[in-house]
Amino acid sequence: MSNKDEVRLIVDGKRLDGRAFDELRPIKIKVGVLKRADGSCYLEMGKNKVVVAVYGPREVHPRHLQDPVKAVVRYRYNMAPFSVEERKRPGPDRRSVEISKVSREALEAIVMKELFPRSGIDVFVEVLQADAGSRTACLNAASVALVDAGVPMKGMISSVAVAKVDGELVLDPMKEEDFYGEADMPFAFFIRNDRIESIALLQMDGRVTKDEFIKAVKMAKDGAMRIYKMQKEAIKSKYVVESEEEVD
Amino acid sequence: MSNKDEVRLIVDGKRLDGRAFDELRPIKIKVGVLKRADGSCYLEMGKNKVVVAVYGPREVHPRHLQDPVKAVVRYRYNMAPFSVEERKRPGPDRRSVEISKVSREALEAIVMKELFPRSGIDVFVEVLQADAGSRTACLNAASVALVDAGVPMKGMISSVAVAKVDGELVLDPMKEEDFYGEADMPFAFFIRNDRIESIALLQMDGRVTKDEFIKAVKMAKDGAMRIYKMQKEAIKSKYVVESEEEVD
Amino acid sequence: MSNKDEVRLIVDGKRLDGRAFDELRPIKIKVGVLKRADGSCYLEMGKNKVVVAVYGPREVHPRHLQDPVKAVVRYRYNMAPFSVEERKRPGPDRRSVEISKVSREALEAIVMKELFPRSGIDVFVEVLQADAGSRTACLNAASVALVDAGVPMKGMISSVAVAKVDGELVLDPMKEEDFYGEADMPFAFFIRNDRIESIALLQMDGRVTKDEFIKAVKMAKDGAMRIYKMQKEAIKSKYVVESEEEVD
Amino acid sequence: MGDDIILDIRRDYVLGKIRDGERIDGRAFDEYRKIEIETGIIEKAEGSALVKIGDTQVVVGIKMQPGEPFPDTPDKGIIITNAELVPLASPTFEPGPPDENSVELARVVDRGIRESEAVDLSKLVIEEGEKVWLVFIDIHALDDDGNLMDASALAAISALLNTTVPAERFEIGDDFPLPVRDLPVAVTSHIIGNVFVVDPNKDEENASKNFITVTTDSDDNIVAVQKSGSYLLDEEKLYQIIETSIKKARENRKLLKEV
Amino acid sequence: MGDDIILDIRRDYVLGKIRDGERIDGRAFDEYRKIEIETGIIEKAEGSALVKIGDTQVVVGIKMQPGEPFPDTPDKGIIITNAELVPLASPTFEPGPPDENSVELARVVDRGIRESEAVDLSKLVIEEGEKVWLVFIDIHALDDDGNLMDASALAAISALLNTTVPAERFEIGDDFPLPVRDLPVAVTSHIIGNVFVVDPNKDEENASKNFITVTTDSDDNIVAVQKSGSYLLDEEKLYQIIETSIKKARENRKLLKEV
Amino acid sequence: MGDDIILDIRRDYVLGKIRDGERIDGRAFDEYRKIEIETGIIEKAEGSALVKIGDTQVVVGIKMQPGEPFPDTPDKGIIITNAELVPLASPTFEPGPPDENSVELARVVDRGIRESEAVDLSKLVIEEGEKVWLVFIDIHALDDDGNLMDASALAAISALLNTTVPAERFEIGDDFPLPVRDLPVAVTSHIIGNVFVVDPNKDEENASKNFITVTTDSDDNIVAVQKSGSYLLDEEKLYQIIETSIKKARENRKLLKEV
Numbered sequence A, B, C: 001m002s003n004k005d006e007v008r009l010i011v012d013g014k015r016l017d018g019r020a021f022d023e024l025r026p027i028k029i030k031v032g033v034l035k036r037a038d039g040s041c042y043l044e045m046g047k048n049k050v051v052v053a054v055y056g057p058r059e060v061h062p063r064h065l066q067d068p069v070k071a072v073v074r075y076r077y078n079m080a081p082f083s084v085e086e087r088k089r090p091g092p093d094r095r096s097v098e099i100s101k102v103s104r105e106a107l108e109a110i111v112m113k114e115l116f117p118r119s120g121i122d123v124f125v126e127v128l129q130a131d132a133g134s135r136t137a138c139l140n141a142a143s144v145a146l147v148d149a150g151v152p153m154k155g156m157i158s159s160v161a162v163a164k165v166d167g168e169l170v171l172d173p174m175k176e177e178d179f180y181g182e183a184d185m186p187f188a189f190f191i192r193n194d195r196i197e198s199i200a201l202l203q204m205d206g207r208v209t210k211d212e213f214i215k216a217v218k219m220a221k222d223g224a225m226r227i228y229k230m231q232k233e234a235i236k237s238k239y240v241v242e243s244e245e246e247v248d
Numbered sequence D, E, F: 001m002g003d004d005i006i007l008d009i010r011r012d013y014v015l016g017k018i019r020d021g022e023r024i025d026g027r028a029f030d031e032y033r034k035i036e037i038e039t040g041i042i043e044k045a046e047g048s049a050l051v052k053i054g055d056t057q058v059v060v061g062i063k064m065q066p067g068e069p070f071p072d073t074p075d076k077g078i079i080i081t082n083a084e085l086v087p088l089a090s091p092t093f094e095p096g097p098p099d100e101n102s103v104e105l106a107r108v109v110d111r112g113i114r115e116s117e118a119v120d121l122s123k124l125v126i127e128e129g130e131k132v133w134l135v136f137i138d139i140h141a142l143d144d145d146g147n148l149m150d151a152s153a154l155a156a157i158s159a160l161l162n163t164t165v166p167a168e169r170f171e172i173g174d175d176f177p178l179p180v181r182d183l184p185v186a187v188t189s190h191i192i193g194n195v196f197v198v199d200p201n202k203d204e205e206n207a208s209k210n211f212i213t214v215t216t217d218s219d220d221n222i223v224a225v226q227k228s229g230s231y232l233l234d235e236e237k238l239y240q241i242i243e244t245s246i247k248k249a250r251e252n253r254k255l256l257k258e259v
Helices: A094-108 A134-148 A175-180 A210-237 B094-108 B134-148 B175-180 B210-237 C094-108 C134-148 C175-180 C210-237 D002-019 D100-115 D148-161 D202-207 D235-258 E002-019 E100-115 E148-161 E202-207 E235-258 F002-019 F100-115 F148-161 F202-207 F235-258
Strands: A027-031 A039-045 A048-059 A072-079 A119-129 A156-165 A168-171 A183-192 A195-208 B027-031 B039-045 B048-059 B072-079 B119-129 B156-165 B168-171 B183-192 B195-208 C027-031 C039-045 C048-059 C072-079 C119-129 C156-165 C168-171 C183-192 C195-208 D035-039 D047-053 D056-067 D078-084 D125-127 D131-143 D185-192 D195-198 D211-216 D222-228 E035-039 E047-053 E056-067 E078-084 E125-127 E131-143 E185-192 E195-198 E211-216 E222-228 F035-039 F047-053 F056-067 F078-084 F125-127 F131-143 F185-192 F195-198 F211-216 F222-228
Touching: A027 A134, A027 A210, A039 A134, A048 A134, A072 A094, A072 A134, A094 A119, A094 A134, A094 A156, A094 A195, A094 E100, A094 E222, A119 A134, A119 D131, A134 A156, A134 A183, A134 A210, A156 A175, A156 A195, A156 A210, A168 A210, A183 A210, A195 A210, A195 E100, A195 E235, A210 E235, B027 B134, B027 B210, B039 B134, B048 B134, B072 B094, B072 B134, B094 B119, B094 B134, B094 B156, B094 B195, B094 D100, B094 D222, B119 B134, B119 F131, B134 B156, B134 B183, B134 B210, B156 B175, B156 B195, B156 B210, B168 B210, B183 B210, B195 B210, B195 D100, B195 D235, B210 D222, B210 D235, C027 C134, C027 C210, C039 C134, C048 C134, C072 C094, C072 C134, C094 C119, C094 C134, C094 C156, C094 C195, C094 F100, C094 F222, C119 C134, C119 E131, C134 C156, C134 C183, C134 C210, C156 C175, C156 C195, C156 C210, C168 C210, C183 C210, C195 C210, C195 F100, C195 F235, C210 F222, C210 F235, D002 D185, D002 D202, D035 D148, D035 D235, D047 D148, D056 D148, D078 D100, D100 D131, D100 D148, D100 D185, D100 D211, D100 D222, D131 D148, D148 D185, D148 D211, D148 D235, D185 D202, D185 D235, D195 D235, D211 D235, E002 E185, E002 E202, E035 E148, E035 E235, E047 E148, E056 E148, E078 E100, E100 E131, E100 E148, E100 E185, E100 E211, E100 E222, E131 E148, E148 E185, E148 E211, E148 E235, E185 E202, E185 E235, E195 E235, E211 E235, F002 F185, F002 F202, F035 F148, F035 F235, F047 F148, F056 F148, F078 F100, F100 F131, F100 F148, F100 F185, F100 F211, F100 F222, F131 F148, F148 F185, F148 F211, F148 F235, F185 F202, F185 F235, F195 F235, F211 F235
Parallel strands: A072 A119, B072 B119, C072 C119, D078 D131, E078 E131, F078 F131
Antiparallel strands: A027 A039, A039 A048, A048 A119, A156 A168, A156 A183, A183 A195, A195 E222, B027 B039, B039 B048, B048 B119, B156 B168, B156 B183, B183 B195, B195 D222, C027 C039, C039 C048, C048 C119, C156 C168, C156 C183, C183 C195, C195 F222, D035 D047, D047 D056, D056 D131, D125 D131, D185 D195, D185 D211, D211 D222, E035 E047, E047 E056, E056 E131, E125 E131, E185 E195, E185 E211, E211 E222, F035 F047, F047 F056, F056 F131, F125 F131, F185 F195, F185 F211, F211 F222
16 A cells, blocks of 8 residues: 555545445446357446456366365466556566465365366466556456356455545445555455355455454445356356446 | 568668578588497587587486387487577576477387387487577487487478568578577477478478468478488498588 | 785784684584575685575476486575675686585585485575675585485585695685695585495585695595584484583 | 367368358459448547457557657657557467467567658647657457468557547647557568468467568568468468468558548 | 375364364464564564564565655655565475465565555655665564464564664664554454464364465454455354454564564 | 497496507607697688697687776786587587687686786787777687697687787778786696696597696796686696696797797
8 A cells, every 4th residue: 555645535535436435346247258168258447457367177287286085276467468557567566466375275175176186276367457456356357267168166256456545445446546545355256046145255454453353344245246147147148248337 | 480670681682791592501410429429420500519419218216207019209409508698597498498309209109119119219419609590400419319329210300490571581590580480490300211201390480471381391402402412421321521601 | 815915913922813824613503494495504614604505305307307316416506796895796617616516516425316216306595695605605505405304324424624824734614724825625424323434526626736635635624523512412312502612 | 179179170160161261251363351340439548449350359548658769860759669468368378478379469560650750749849959758559459360460460550540640648738649540551471381361360370370461561572471380381372372462461551541 | 195194193183172172282272372573583573583482483584775765655755565485484385486375475474564564655755755664574474383473473573573774774764663663463364164263273273274364463353354364254253253353463563572 | 329339338448548658649748739720711800710630620700899808907908718519519519609628628718828928918908098909819729639738728818929909990000919027837737646738639538528727928937727527636736737738838839920
């Protein structure tokens, strides 16, 4: 979090892009957008544009990487060089490595890995354009792509962040709120039978009180349920779903 | 190709180094110059000085790189750090990677790989001094070194480039012609029974008409046949062969 | 060796830190300082502070690195980024690679490798603070750690350097003597039955006559025997041993 | 193993069809799959394009920033072309630094743009000898159903056409459209047995890896050629391929003009 | 193989104990092992600390040097945190570039320090926009008997407390103590079955890899949270963990004040 | 396997011969193979040499360019020595970054040149503290039939003797010969059982890897020593080796004077 100085992020009870505190950015989901992959999803969440391909369950090479009792899940979060203002050098940096780890762990917790010993399930995520919250956008898309690939799962993952800006908690922060805000809290929830059961991903940096933190969890759960409905809709229709909350 | 501005490359119908348009640079070939290699060749072509070692057919490690039905050919084009005006950092760059690929493919097309399943044939090329056309010099030397190593081949490879400079096509361009010229076209031909059968390597960049391109192929074929005769001579005599065209 | 210009390293027959020519820096040895390692040692030698862990004999992965007739010894000399004045970038540099090689070779000569075919014995050395002579400090610690790990050895290794400064030979040079001195000669000796049998490590750079070199060997042997006694003491008491020569 | 057998069967099927003068997807030998070009899809990039040739999809993004010119061309901007065959695009691509295939892809696309002088680099000088514009062309394959080469080349020139020089962001004057003055088009032919077909799909590529890419400019000049693959090429066939390449490039160039 | 069986047996033992409401080393669920902090152990570093939690040992060294500020924070010094899980510290660590575990370790420690604003970066400007102090926090694990995270975080803040800015060496004025104004403390809880325990030892870590680290500042604010591991976390348990983390951090913070 | 057995047989043969006081190629224990030195073979380099010792061949090329001096030696040029054991030179060399053997080779050659002060680095200052000449010594092994070390050291000093400082190319005055003022010569002895032989050929090297290289300057001073290999060296034998090394270096130095 950078210290905002003069920047005011909330004016007249509204956010800079006109959203209410608990409002999501526009979302767009397309299922099955790639031919070669076993499952795929294109997702926009605000200015984030991400594509996810799922390959597998398939054979793992070299063999010593296999697990004899369950499938090995790989998750590769990668940013295209042109996805950010200043060109990013190709290849993984420390941030990508960490995001890949926690995102993989979130999915590992819900994929029924035990059904596919010695196999690999690869989730490849390309961020074509990045805004705040790209890791949450990617997880939402990954969850849909896994369903599209027919990978058995215990439920779905829906993911969204909450930020603290100008002393207020706001849902699904965009870039300015992330950059100048006082805290950023990305969440991913495990959803089964249309209800949130538990937390699959949780990171946080910034500065909040315990009460604010608890309030943020509630806000994130509410947002995640709305995202979940769109994911479900997209999977069912196998077609483009765009959020009705869209503003532009 | 850089745009030449004031530089004139052809003066009074002659090239800067006094050659006619269809004249090769001086060539020198020595066979069997290395003890440890199974076959080797030292070759000069103008200011290019290259050494090639062939190892194999031999066992391939690690085993998963083996091909159960044929030999695997490797070709490593490498420039010594002192081979060019400004010291080159050791290790492969993108240019070397591409040259290694197209050169390997040219040789793969004529080496009788099917005779040596699970084996490897390694062609290691060191450019000690580089001038224009180092990839063609290396292929000429590699072809001789393969014969020296006793690797069965369907024929020979002879390689030479044609450039377009000051609107004229010229054979075997040297550095200035390459740098200031309008096009560079490296060729390698497959030669069997003393005649050119087909094209094994072909790249081109610059700007030529279709007719110029066809004319360039003819010019290259003519030059390649002369190189081929020297390669054959060098192999037969197992000794140094120097071109009679030599100017210095 | 840099050329010293105005710097005088010996004043009134004493060294800058007050030591006599044949005096060691203070030494401190602790055995068994790490829980996870099979054997370990912490050692200070002047301002050098090093920790060594020994793992093994243990299985070697991947299998093709195994030796069917004897154990494979690895030695990794690594400097912490904060161990030197100007922060060192993590990871091996050329100096570390060479030190690791000659140090490993010294230990390989005395470890009874033939007793453990297909196994690996790993000696990991971390330099927490570096002064002149860190390779000798590390070898002294490694030798103790190997005993602590119960690895069978033919004897012990004790290591110390001799430098030439202001025309004089001095034992166990500290940083200024190393930097401004005329020669640096690190030695490691093989000691069995409480006597020096032979030389296990020997490097030298600088400029000395043959006679000076022979004198340096004698001086180093004398110093090494004193270090050896402390190593033995430390192993016996399994406790901290500090040299009585300590000055501060 | 199972996979290998399926590959073998498909290869035989492809080759059998070709022998009968047909392609498995019913196209003529010199017929491209449907080409779609969409530009400006990445707002944060200076220029961008998504090109689909059949199911093959490639995104190219252009980023620009000021930098030092090369010592021997102090009066010219610099193009840097890079390709990533990210594992998303194909079950056979692996994560890691560029392999020889992505290096070749990037370099062949680069040569087409460079040799046709498609971008007027002399207009990209900020301060002669000191500061020029660097143009990064990043090729990002999304779905490899064959002929990534032509899709990448098309996406690259489309993205350049769509590019605005971000002078304002760097406080060096007003933004202006990137000066593009030629439209190089790459046409890849695939040699199968005695014939060649343009725009190979993945099944065809799996049947053999023998390609030749001919890039031509708006005046039908040849600006780049790359033979790729371990095969011997007949001279007469080469001339036919060039003929066809010029013809198909003219057609595909029309699509660029509609962008 | 033998190793795997032993691991299984120990895992069962750990889990059995926990089911009985006990830990294998007799600690309460919310009890830390003995913590020892020693500072100034590396004279050549600007600051340093060795922290032991039980048998776990971590050294952190601080090096500083002048450097360029980030363009968007011209008036602030820069912290760079790096962790090396050197093979000395554990039979399972391998030499080589940082893997995902060391990257995560470094980044979580970094966030605790950064977000609590423990170091007053505005005091580390040498010339605004031109030159600021770079603070390198290097985490060097020596012995991994569990909970490297909390040991590293404690060692990092201890070393910072011990740091002198080496202005004289770089001829830019007098040395001064690094301005440290908060004491972030990381508390790692380990989820085993239905319960959680703080400060897991290695046997507990081997029994499951499910962690959550909560870092709080001197005012009990939460400044960093990291869930780590492939498990699903119950919301109510999360709140209990935060409660416990705040409590334990207060206790451990006292140790820092004695440094 | 077959290869291993042949290696074993040759090893026994080498050792048997040595036991009988002979070498397999008939040389005396302190006899070098034929040494040939050719300089100026790479016209594009500032200096170059090809050295053959028997069938072993090494090329060294010298490149120079202006660069920044080290902060602690503002009044001296800089030597950077690098060795590539390219896979061309031996069936056992692999492509890739320098391994420990090439690092050791480069560093031992470097020390001989550096410590004998063979190059007068004080004459390589362009502007004190700002700009000095960088001298790149690149060792390129062509054929490894044993004793690359001595061949590389000889080639390095021969190439330096052949070097012209390319001042004109960089527009900083007239070209001048690199100031070389000493002739360090490395002599490698190979310990086989109880004896040592100089200039080991490949068969001897395969019989054991126990070497010691002693480099001496024109005044018979020892300037570099490197024991290499997992063996224990007898003190008395060391002194004999040094004696022999000084003697052989004097002989080989004569060849340098003829260059």
